[in-house]
Amino acid sequence: MSPSRPLEFARSTEKEPHLERARAILRAHPEIKDLCGPTPITALFVLLLVGGQVAIAWALRDSPWWALLATAWLVGAFIDHGLWVLIHECTHNLVFRSPRLNAVLQLFTNLPILFPAAASFRKYHLIHHRFQGDPELDADLATPFEAKLIGNSFWGKAFWELNFWAFQAMRVSRLKRIPLVDGWYIANFAIQIAFIAGVWAVLGPRALVYMFLASIFAIGLHPLGARWIQEHFLVKAPQETYSYYGPLNWVAFNVGYHNEHHDVMRVPWTRLPKVRQLAPEFYDTLHYHTSWTALWLKFLFDPSLSLYSRMTRTGGSGDGTVRAEDSAKAA
Template structure:
């Protein structure tokens, strides 16, 4: 059964229940997430005992704002559109991910999921197929370089990707210029104080490899087919990881029915589990499988 057949088989009342959005569920999750981030930030600023140990969780909480931004592009974390928009734009600042641009980039990814020629997440480039390329990918170098190029292109160059609607070009140009201005001010502040280095720059650099590994599992080793239950992976993991990633380890479910908000994905998973084609038992398990596939068949690991 493919994802279209599965969704069509669901009773109408079930589908309506699954896509019901909730400000309270989203704000509750955001409140807990924000509390954890604030606690780490304050601990670093006050240099509490063993405060350097807080840099890793700080980095994880910052870089995994990507998953919240991603959800906001779908307008699903919160019922109120304005909250989704405000949170999406706020997430852009610490991770250099312009929200308006990312919305259309991500919609194109959903349309052409895992298609090597048309999925903009691949952009004609293979996934890591050797240890040097895997280490370079996990370092986050390609992400940071790509985001700098995107911001500069959107701010001062020509916006010409076919999936970016012309009516949004002005908004993309404004958001890129605002973000660049903020980063310029942040850079200047380092002359007077190293605070931003300890609570933002170093943490996001340290946290990025964990996000890259998480993202690699979403579609790595999955075939380039149209069935979302096959071209996307669900990873069975801990409650902490699911919390950090806003339940996006249920990734095949998300691609099968993107209108389902994060807090309903576990419920939707009970309806899809028997039909999932690509799954892994934890991210360590996926990494082991990827390393073996890379060693055994580099072409499969890079295109799958």
């Protein structure tokens, strides 16, 4: 195997790094605990972004196809990416104190994204934190078939980015220890079908096409899509989680602070930068990114960076037992 073109995943015998680092950080800086807790104002941003995306779709309902494409890439992708981040906030119960209210808001946040993803994300994402890198439990990892199919070429990786939503949906089939369907999943699916039908009936097919394009660009084939590369792709092994400290954090609700988030999950987006400010000795020594655009281009054109550029392990930070709370039950 050529080191410049990896053909298999990296492998670690260590536990995932965040649990032990979190303990060290909180021992050195117990004041960081004061940053934890929900931020209800996040719900206002949800309303603004959902309303804004629907309003843009209405404005474009009779527009030419080039206008739909351009607006989706230049504007809509940023809105949908923001909605993804706010779904993530709801997943960690960082908007309201009630898990049920967070789950309900999460379903509302999902509306303009079209794909019914909020309920399944709520379940699989928290397990990703505890079992980072475990192929049997971490939905953030590509399957070996997916990695081999996409390969190291520009065209393969561009195809993957354009269809990331589909590949992500297919990954859950390998996570056999985690039940997919529950009441929240069914509600999420039904609400999205009703929303899509309503948009088609009231605003027309072009409005729906705009929303679909914005959803695709928000997670791939766009500089914003580099966020999924930034978080855990190995650009400086053996470090396996990376933060982004660039200007797009201003419109991405500080989601770039990914090491900080994995270390102290109960800190909301409004206070994540403060974690780094209070504990610089833990973060300034880690490799980090300053440009999603540069990373996006590197991923597309550099054959040394591919879906194989991930660290894998068995067991994550625990003993391999999936607890009820790990599956993020909302009730």
